[in-house]
Amino acid sequence: MESKSKVKVISLGGLGEIGKNITAIEYGNEIVVIDCGMAFPDEEMYGIDIVIPDITYLINNRDKVKGFFLTHGHEDHIGALPYILKQINVPLYGTKLTLGLVESKLQEHNILSDCELNVVKPGDIIKVDNMSVEFIRTNHSIADSCSLAISTPLGVIFHTGDFKVDYTPIDGEIINLERYSEIGKKGVLLLMADSTNAERIGYTMSEKTVGKKLENIFYGAKGRVIVATFASNIHRIQQIVDSSVKQGRKVAFSGRSMEKISQVALELGYLNIQEDVLIGIDDIYKYPNDKVTIVTTGSQGEPMSGLSRIAAGTHRKLRVESGDLFIISASPIPGNEKSISNVINELCRRGAEVIYSSLEDIHVSGHACQEELKLVHRLLKPKYFIPIHGEYRHLKQHAILAEKLGLSKSNIFILDIGETFEITSNKAHIANKVPSGRIMVDGLGVGDVGNIVLRDRKHLSQDGIITIVVTIDKQAATVISGPDIVSRGFIYMKESEDLLRDAKHIVRDSLDNCLSNKVFNWSVIKSSIRSDLGEFLYKKTRRKPLILPVIMEI
Amino acid sequence: MESKSKVKVISLGGLGEIGKNITAIEYGNEIVVIDCGMAFPDEEMYGIDIVIPDITYLINNRDKVKGFFLTHGHEDHIGALPYILKQINVPLYGTKLTLGLVESKLQEHNILSDCELNVVKPGDIIKVDNMSVEFIRTNHSIADSCSLAISTPLGVIFHTGDFKVDYTPIDGEIINLERYSEIGKKGVLLLMADSTNAERIGYTMSEKTVGKKLENIFYGAKGRVIVATFASNIHRIQQIVDSSVKQGRKVAFSGRSMEKISQVALELGYLNIQEDVLIGIDDIYKYPNDKVTIVTTGSQGEPMSGLSRIAAGTHRKLRVESGDLFIISASPIPGNEKSISNVINELCRRGAEVIYSSLEDIHVSGHACQEELKLVHRLLKPKYFIPIHGEYRHLKQHAILAEKLGLSKSNIFILDIGETFEITSNKAHIANKVPSGRIMVDGLGVGDVGNIVLRDRKHLSQDGIITIVVTIDKQAATVISGPDIVSRGFIYMKESEDLLRDAKHIVRDSLDNCLSNKVFNWSVIKSSIRSDLGEFLYKKTRRKPLILPVIMEI
DSSP states (O other): OGGGGOEEEEEEESBSBSSOOEEEEEETTEEEEEOOOOBOOOTTSTTOOEEEEOOHHHHHTGGGEEEEEOSOOOHHHHTTHHHHHHHOOOOEEEOHHHHHHHHHHHHHTTOGGGOOEEEOOTTOEEEETTEEEEEEEOBOSSSSOEEEEEEETTEEEEEOOSOBOOSSOTTSOOOOHHHHHHHHHHOEEEEEEEOTTTTOOSOOOOHHHHHHHHHHHHHTOSSOEEEEOOTTOHHHHHHHHHHHHHTTOEEEEESHHHHHHHHHHHHHTSSOOOTTTEEOGGGGGGSOGGGEEEEESOTTOOTTSHHHHHHHTOOSSOOOOTTOEEEEOSOOOTTOHHHHHHHHHHHHHTTOEEEOTTTSOOOOOSSOOHHHHHHHHHHHOEEEEEEESBOHHHHHHHHHHHHHTTOOGGGBOOOOTTEEEEEOSSOEEEEEEOOOOEEEEETTEESOOOHHHHHHHHHHHHHOEEEEEEEEETTTTEEEEEEEEEEESSSOGGGOHHHHHHHHHHHHHHHHHHHHTTOOOHHHHHHHHHHHHHHHHHHHHSOOOEEEEEEEEO | OGGGGOEEEEEEESBSBSSOOEEEEEETTEEEEEOOOOBOOOTTSTTOOEEEEOOHHHHHTGGGEEEEEOSOOOHHHHTTHHHHTTTOOOOEEEOHHHHHHHHHHHHHTTOGGGOOEEEOOTTOEEEETTEEEEEEEOBOSSSSOEEEEEEETTEEEEEOOSOBOOSSOTTSOOOOHHHHHHHHHHOEEEEEEEOTTTTOOSOOOOHHHHHHHHHHHHHTOSSOEEEEOOTTOHHHHHHHHHHHHHTTOEEEEESHHHHHHHHHHHHTTSSOOOTTTEEOGGGGGGSOGGGEEEEESOTTOOTTSHHHHHHHTOOSSOOOOTTOEEEEOSOOOTTOHHHHHHHHHHHHHTTOEEEOTTTSOOOOOSSOOHHHHHHHHHHHOEEEEEEESBOHHHHHHHHHHHHHTTOOGGGBOOOOTTEEEEEOSSOEEEEEEOOOOEEEEETTEESOOOHHHHHHHHHHHHHOEEEEEEEEETTTTEEEEEEEEEEESSSOGGGOHHHHHHHHHHHHHHHHHHHHTTOOOHHHHHHHHHHHHHHHHHHHHSOOOEEEEEEEEO
């Protein structure tokens, strides 16, 4: 059988982009899928909430798909599951914390009872007919992260997941370099490795360095300490708690995702907080300010987050108080710089002290820098290499790094999403492209907002809209009401009466011209109005509002 | 006379924000104004082109205003002049390059012949009745930059302008620290100093270090070198030219502002290029690729710039060719990170080699870091200090720095734009607030887009618009045509026929309900439609499009 002699690797997301990581490994009649993440909309995606991968390929091969194997519990690796499982319901495999987070997500979407969740431990090997998937402990900015080694009849495909090398992790669970080494010794057919930090020289610092820094900063605090960080960074939160305990501070969580994730982590034993330390956000006023720490969301300046509300003075429960020390323990994700800066400015303006990454080293990345990547390449010694998880620039730097380590350029493949990478016993190549792309989620709609709607939203955001309404008696070929003009987002109508009066004349002339020439084709008339009015408005204002003529016929 | 015993300092822009720098110094019946800059719109200012300061205060004191004194030729210091001079036409003072750039700007706006431009040299003192303004050479990322020392009967106000300390500037014109020192010795009443880099420790590197780096990179280039940088950074451009000449490369300029500014700089002698080195962009194909350098705009990923067009493959004259080396010699201005990253990704994808600031040190800032700020504070020893040019976070860090240097906290003032800072012989305080703010320029309209229009543009960009049109016979109290529904940016109508049909029923019910209850007040009917339809759509889609009911009456 032809299909038995080859392995196909298809990433439906996560290449040439940050987020929505999902990769299918196919052998014969089996497909194992690694991760199922979401992405945030880019700035041209007006009004879109989140983006999920197009999994048409998996749906078309529904019977082959054996399950989703999850490397860790970040949104860009599990966030699309509630939407995707509605399309293709297959078993999930992941570590305890990862599935704990998935569980609360599926619960929210009311589909938990229909789903099969299989908890695995690092070291476990899941057998799938002719393939098998081994979970291997790695380090990352969320606990319980794994790399995956997928054994196929043609060899091992090693997928690092998101990772860094932390020799002193908070939970003591060090990346299993021994196992990396063993697998490398036996031979790796294909390495797929995290490229997020491929541009950065050196090493990513240990999470533990942040703890020491935080502790020092805490000692200088005279009032409350409010720390904003990623809700999923359990180890960071543990260190914030530990620093608080040393000063006799109580700890309260604020923000929906912070409350939810810390709850999951506490229940599953990933976060250790003594009962008398944890307090509800409503109870903070029972303690003196210098005995209170608040851990909150909003480290990326998200407009609806706890931190942004405090900064804007609109938080229901928290106001900036004299002596407050805010710590933003995160780096800006590209694109969020301005929102974070606004939050910092507003907090400073309200008199708070604010410590952020330009001032102190209060954050470390969760991703491997160049020296760590080199270590992993050297240990695994793959035959083929595909850089994954990153924009094109990151993939390219990672490819250059692999080449410098001695891998032949012809064995390194920078792929696009949807491209099929085929490996046979003696060669590998990029074959056909399968359907892939971005499905936009807007409110309850999944995929119902397309390019035309987005184009209109962009147009509307730039110059607004002018609606012209006219009622025509078709029999008599006369206008019997209108034209009326209403605009939104174009110009302040009350101050532009002259312009709008002139605009009405233009429309009226355009109409009369059509009707007197016996043009009764509505779309021709509309097009004439659009063009005459558009020209007039551009001349007068250098703006091009969307022009929407509506003809009512009686 | 009361007003003769005090000096007032009012910044109408440039405090708590990046850009639109403008400060008025007032004594008795005299006002001198420092700079007149524009700002770029923030992301909430949908469709706005640029932002200029509100100068109502100057217009209300028109007779007092003696002139604009310009520190340097960057847009955030001169860019509002074409708009402001139409409101208040007073003399301009600035160095040769600064006024050269202003001139070409005023020419574009067709107002040059009405304006008075006075070229000054560093060292010149302009007498203004009881005040005088001294131009003092400083260093910055544009040639011919000055600090200003404004002598008033109450003492000297020292305004650094934008500055850094460069001991090895390209033109050999070092910041005049001797003069700083002399003035400091005589006594400075008030220092206003650039805070842009107040968060950064150490020193800003000399512009010369970039030249060495560029030269090394040029030697590795096998084909064309395309460098994107700020058009106004004449010294950077000079170094790019010099590196090119060493390799026998011809140099072509691309991009409107690059062509315009290099032309001004060449004519005025700030840029030195031998005649046979400079070629037109159309002539580059007459030379082998490894003998060509192109200097272009677009280092911030601006969507319409030369570089973005090359990256997108839509440039009229330039395509990425094999062997091309792109150098983005600039750092991202906060907010531009994503656009720049997109440009880098696209260039890499087309096979170009791209060098940018995360990979190599090919840019230095034009602003002083903490050690340089300390130097200037120590030399000037001001009585009062106002940090300027920066977001609140930068102003605050600069205030902390001044305090660490020994200045009393009560003599340091972080101001808001529009706040009047009053100095009398023995004290200083913040007095009343004058009108100030952001005037938005959109196309030909200056200030005609206000908050309501912006709010609508934002709303439209998120969820689009639904227009409902109905023609009503008021006499008979019956609907005679419609309701018709048209939407833009909400949902793709062809794929949502069911939803729109249901929506029509809702509107029809809402209307019938009003009419049968004898409600003939159009605004009540519209409000009823908006509320019924809004509720229905939110339930079905979780979206809230702008709902625009139009009732035609016959």
